[in-house]
Amino acid sequence: MAYRYEATEKFWTGFYGLGDSQKESVRRVWKIFRQDPFDARLGTHKIHRLSAHYGKTIYSVVVEGDLRVLFYIEGDIVKTLVVGTHEVYR
Secondary structure, X not given: OOOEEEEOHHHHHHHHOOXXXXXXXXXXHHHHHHHOOOOHHHOOEEOHXXXXXXXXXXXXXXXXXXXXXXXXXXXXXXXXXXXXXXXXXX
């Protein structure tokens, strides 16, 4: 499926707050993510607690170490919500 991608203001705030090496890691992962958000290299997985809370399936992508990007899919739109450590799961 051909997705369109949108990011929340919270995502961009988190991204610009990262260090240079972390920003580069996000950019590297973004290239893969844009081709397929479920590519096995991304370790994409559901976050059940957040999904139940928001009433839609929330996914997490592993960027590096403890750094994650959360997103959901609505129709043909992939909406990136936030980037950060496991604290974003709260």
